[in-house]
Amino acid sequence: MEVRVVNVRKEFERFPALHDVSLDIKSGELIALLGPSGSGKTTLLRLIAGLERPTKGAIFFGEEDASQKSIQERNVGFVFQHYALFRHMTVADNIGFGLKVRHGAARPRAQEIRRRALELLDLVQLSGLEKRYPAQLSGGQRQRVALARAMAIEPKVLLLDEPFGALDAQVRRELRRWLREIHDRTGHTTVFVTHDQEEALELADRVVVMSQGRIEQVGTADDIYDTPNSPFVYSFIGESSSLPVKVENGEVWIADRPIGLQAPHAPSGEAVLYFRPHDVDLLDGCSGCIAGTVAASRRVAGTRRVELEIGGERQRVEIELPVDHPAAQKSRVAFRPRRWKLFPVA
Amino acid sequence: MADPEIKSYEPHHESRSAAVTESRPVRVTLTTVTLVFLGIFLLLPLIIVFKEAFAKGVGAYFQSLGDADTRSAIRLTLLVAAISVPLNLVFGLSAAWAIAKFEFKGKAFLTTLIDLPFSVSPVISGLVYVLLFGAQGLLGEWLKAHGIQILFAVPGIVLATVFVTFPFVARELIPLMQEQGNGDEEAALSLGASGWQAFWHVTLPNVKWGLLYGVLLCNARAMGEFGAVSVVSGHIRGLTNTMPLHVEILYNEYNAVGAFAVASLLAGLALVTLVLKTLLEMRYGAEIAATRGH
Numbered sequence: 001m002e003v004r005v006v007n008v009r010k011e012f013e014r015f016p017a018l019h020d021v022s023l024d025i026k027s028g029e030l031i032a033l034l035g036p037s038g039s040g041k042t043t044l045l046r047l048i049a050g051l052e053r054p055t056k057g058a059i060f061f062g063e064e065d066a067s068q069k070s071i072q073e074r075n076v077g078f079v080f081q082h083y084a085l086f087r088h089m090t091v092a093d094n095i096g097f098g099l100k101v102r103h104g105a106a107r108p109r110a111q112e113i114r115r116r117a118l119e120l121l122d123l124v125q126l127s128g129l130e131k132r133y134p135a136q137l138s139g140g141q142r143q144r145v146a147l148a149r150a151m152a153i154e155p156k157v158l159l160l161d162e163p164f165g166a167l168d169a170q171v172r173r174e175l176r177r178w179l180r181e182i183h184d185r186t187g188h189t190t191v192f193v194t195h196d197q198e199e200a201l202e203l204a205d206r207v208v209v210m211s212q213g214r215i216e217q218v219g220t221a222d223d224i225y226d227t228p229n230s231p232f233v234y235s236f237i238g239e240s241s242s243l244p245v246k247v248e249n250g251e252v253w254i255a256d257r258p259i260g261l262q263a264p265h266a267p268s269g270e271a272v273l274y275f276r277p278h279d280v281d282l283l284d285g286c287s288g289c290i291a292g293t294v295a296a297s298r299r300v301a302g303t304r305r306v307e308l309e310i311g312g313e314r315q316r317v318e319i320e321l322p323v324d325h326p327a328a329q330k331s332r333v334a335f336r337p338r339r340w341k342l343f344p345v346a
Numbered sequence: 347m348a349d350p351e352i353k354s355y356e357p358h359h360e361s362r363s364a365a366v367t368e369s370r371p372v373r374v375t376l377t378t379v380t381l382v383f384l385g386i387f388l389l390l391p392l393i394i395v396f397k398e399a400f401a402k403g404v405g406a407y408f409q410s411l412g413d414a415d416t417r418s419a420i421r422l423t424l425l426v427a428a429i430s431v432p433l434n435l436v437f438g439l440s441a442a443w444a445i446a447k448f449e450f451k452g453k454a455f456l457t458t459l460i461d462l463p464f465s466v467s468p469v470i471s472g473l474v475y476v477l478l479f480g481a482q483g484l485l486g487e488w489l490k491a492h493g494i495q496i497l498f499a500v501p502g503i504v505l506a507t508v509f510v511t512f513p514f515v516a517r518e519l520i521p522l523m524q525e526q527g528n529g530d531e532e533a534a535l536s537l538g539a540s541g542w543q544a545f546w547h548v549t550l551p552n553v554k555w556g557l558l559y560g561v562l563l564c565n566a567r568a569m570g571e572f573g574a575v576s577v578v579s580g581h582i583r584g585l586t587n588t589m590p591l592h593v594e595i596l597y598n599e600y601n602a603v604g605a606f607a608v609a610s611l612l613a614g615l616a617l618v619t620l621v622l623k624t625l626l627e628m629r630y631g632a633e634i635a636a637t638r639g640h
Contacts, residue, residue, distance in 0.1 A: 051532055071535050078536040084529035088551040098537030101547070153537055 001061055001156035001189050002027045003048060008057035010043055017043045018213045020057070025191065030183050032204035033193045036236070040213040041193045042161055048191060049159050050074045061156055077150030077188070079160040083142045085134040091145050092117045092130035098153035120148040123182070140171040147179075151186070158183075160192035164199065176203050197237055201225065209233050231343045234274040241317045243290070243310065245273045247342065255311045260288025263342055270345040275337035278303065278320040282327050283334045291334040292317065299323070308333055395613050398606035410604040411611075418584045419592035419608070425500070426575075426588060427568040430507040434564050438515025439557065443549070445516075446523030447531065457520070463512045471509050472577025475502060498580030503588065506574040511564045518560030522553055559626050566619040570612055 003025040010018040018040045025031050033041040046052045048059060050071035058067045066074050085094050093100075095117040099108050108116070121127055124144040134142055143163065150158060163179065164172040180203055183190050194200050200207045201221040209216045209224060209232075217229045228234040235242065246253045250264040252273065261273075283289045292308030295316065299305075303320045306327075310317055319335055327333050366373070400407050410416065444450070445457055463471065477483050479496040489496060496502045530552060534544035550557075572590040579586040587595065589608055596605035 049536060051536070071532075072538045072540065075538070076536060078533070080529050080533055082529060084533035086530060086533075086548055086551075097534070097539070097547070101534075101537065101539040101543045149533075149537065 003157055003189060003191075004060040005044070005048065006058050006060065008044075008047060008054045008059065010040075010047060010052060011055045016213055018047070021213075021215055022057075023208060023215060023218065025189060027189055028187045029189055030180070030203065030205045031191045032200035032207045033191065033210060034195070034197060034200040034207050035210035036195060038212070039210040041195075041208075041210045043213075044210070045159050045161055045191060045193050048157065049076050049078050051078070075153060075156050077153060077155030077158045079143075079146045079150050079158075079163055081162040081165055083134070083146040085142055085146060085149070087134050089133075090130065091121065091126070091132050091134070091137070094134070094145060095120055095149045095152050097149065116152060117148075120152055121145075123151075124148045125178075139167050140175060143167065143175060147182070151188070155188065158188040158190040160190070162194060163192055164194075164196075172199070179203065201237075209236065211236070226339075228274075228341070231272060231274065234341065234343075239277050239318075239320075240274055241277050241319065242275075243273045243315055243317055244345075245271050245342070247271050247344075252342065254290060255313070258288055259290050260336055261340065266342050267344060271342045272345060273337070273340055273342055275340040277305065277318045279338045280319050280335040281338055282321065282325065283336060286334040289334045289336045290317075291332060294331055294333060306333060392613060395606055395609050398602055399610040401606075402603050406603050407607050407610075410601070410607045413604065415584045415587065416592060416596075416604065416608060419587045419589050420611070422500070422503070422587065423569050423589040426503050426507050427565055429504050430511060430568050431561060431565050433508055434511050434515055434568075435557075435561055437512070438517075438519060438560060438564075441516045442519035442523050442553075443545075445520050446526075447528055460513050460516050463510050468510055468571065468573030469577055472506050472574035475505055475509075475574075475578050497578055498582065498586060500586070502578040503575050503586060506578045507568050507571055510571050510574050511567045514564035514567060515557065515560035518556050518563070519553055522556045523549075526552055555626060555629060559623065562619055562622055562626070566616060569615055 005021060005023040005025075008018060008021045009016065021040070021044060023044075033044055035041045043052065047054055050066070050069060050073075054067055058065055060066060061074065086097065089097070092114060096113040099113045099116060102108075118127070118130060121130055124147060126141060126144055126148070129137070129141065134145070137145065147160075147163075164175055167175065176199060192204075201224065204221070206218060206220055207224050208218050211232050217224060217233045219227075224233065224237055228237060231242070234240050243254065245259075247263055247266045247268050249268065250262060250266065251258050252261040252263055252266075252271075253259065290308075290310060292310040294306055295309045296307040297304060298307075300320075302323065304323050304325070305318055305320055307316055307318050309315070319333070321327055321333075368376075441456070441460060445453060476497060478485055479489060479502065480486050481490065481497075483497075496505070530548050531544045534548045535541070539547065569588075570590060571588075572594075575588055576591055576594075579588065579591060581587060581591060581595065583595070589612055593605050593608045593612070596608065
């Protein structure tokens with residue numbers, strides 16, 4: 001099921017949580033809503049589910065306007081952050097709940113409900129646990145039961161709110177791979193919310209980066225990482241360093257020195273230079289480069305991270321060196337970013 | 347599930363916890379003072395109630411309970427409880443549901459209002475009904491013209507009892523429901539359940555032990571209420587006397603055995619309530635711990 005969010009605005013007691021957000025989700029796609037807390041990602045997910053109503057705008061499921069439909073009518077599978085399993089019901093009863101509450105002819109017979117529950121339990125690799133209660137399961141197992149329960153109603157869209165947020169790192173990685181497999185097998189259109197960029201970039205077909213109630217960028221993991229379209233995305237995704245610079249006649253300057261970067265299309269004036277700390281060329285001499293005094297040097301896993309003070313104003317910037325690189329021993333290091341981007345100062 | 351390893355962390359029973367620093371005499375004194383207080387103010391009166399009730403033998407005890415007025419008082423008390431407890435069950439449940447699950451204007455005011463019967467003297471509560479429904483009261487004329495008797499009759503007693511026992515169920519459920527939040531209900535709705543189905547299959551089972559506990563307390567108070575009921579009842583023997591009122595009348599007539607026999611029933615009710623409450627707390631405590639054990 002294709003989902004379109006069209007110019008949606010959401011206010012909570014006059015406080016805007018989403019400003020004019022539009023998003024097209026293709027059928028069968030796995031989408032991540034990524035952003036810091038307060039960016040509106042969970043609000044967007046709840047709006048798609050029908051747990052909230054938009055203040056303005058509309059949400060379409062296929063050609064149908066779903067925004068005025070209740071959550072029951074929308075037929076979405078929602079997996080809650082803390083699973084929200086019914087603690088007084090067994091695992092099998094939890095999974096069968098959505099079928100049990102149907103009315104009339106739509107409601108399968110008890111035996112059929114049970115068969116479906118066991119089938120789904122098998123899909124989430126928890127066969128044999130149908131008689132357990134939620135309190136008797138581990139976090140990862142509860143998460144799987146919650147997913148099986150959401151899939152039992154054959155939803156048009158699967159929505160997951162921080163699906164791995166409450167789990168430890170090991171289980172997270174495992175479940176991530178497993179969710180991808182399930183998605184590929186069942187083909188549900190799936191949207192999940194996360195604040196973990198690694199999770200979003202690894203798992204999703206496309207990532208929606210959000211900040212302060214707006215969508216900053218939508219794209220594949222490569223798009224988002226290699227061509228961030230805003231200072232926010234550049235600094236939020238992956239490691240980044242930034243320096244205040246000046247653009248004059250298509251050339252980038254720091255204080256009174258050109259640093260050897262050509263920006264023929266950038267407007268002249270103040271700007272901020274962004275680059276990845278590991279994506280730099282180290283230089284010996286300095287004619288057209290960024291040079292700085294080593295202020296601090298730390299060993300981080302396979303690399304050495306060096307903090308440099310640049311120019312008279314002692315701007316601090318971080319770069320990464322190979323562990324055995326001779327520059328790490330020196331007190332002055334010169335470099336030039338290999339890939340970089342300029343954002344004019346507003 | 348209990349982790350077997352936890353056992354090894356249990357402190358040895360022989361050694362005192364390091365947190366207790368008081369010397370032995372101080373500890374003994376404090377414990378004694380507490381026990382003496384409990385004995386004098388709680389245990390002794392209870393013993394006396396039963397001792398006085400059986401002062402003239404088991405025969406006299408049952409004879410006084412068999413008295414027509416006494417039996418009528420017992421029936422009336424049961425009737426009043428049977429009406430007011432379900433009313434407050436429904437009210438308490440809906441108020442707790444509204445306060446814990448929804449945001450609306452005047453919520454803080456409603457929460458305060460629910461506590462009103464706790465903070466107002468029961469006599470005042472009764473008096474309010476007299477001012478409202480009495481012969482000189484606000485609605486007195488109208489009620490008289492339509493032949494409706496509220497004061498000095500069962501409706502008045504029920505009204506006063508409902509007012510006084512108002513907060514028990516709601517007070518018990520509000521914090522419980524607030525802590526549980528809306529997640530389970532939202533999950534039920536997203537799975538296609540109607541609001542009623544979500545309430546019946548999810549909300550109610552989640553609070554059942556707390557609800558039972560509230561009802562138990564509500565019932566104990568409904569049967570034992572004296573002040574408010576005393577003002578509105580009119581003390582008509584055999585008609586509008588509840589058990590607590592009847593105890594007073596019998597006692598004032600120097601019928602000690604009769605008074606204490608009825609009192610022993612009320613005390614018995616209190617004991618049963620306490621035992622049930624303790625059992626529930628054991629059960630309900632484990633369940634709360636389980637819901638928190640993520």
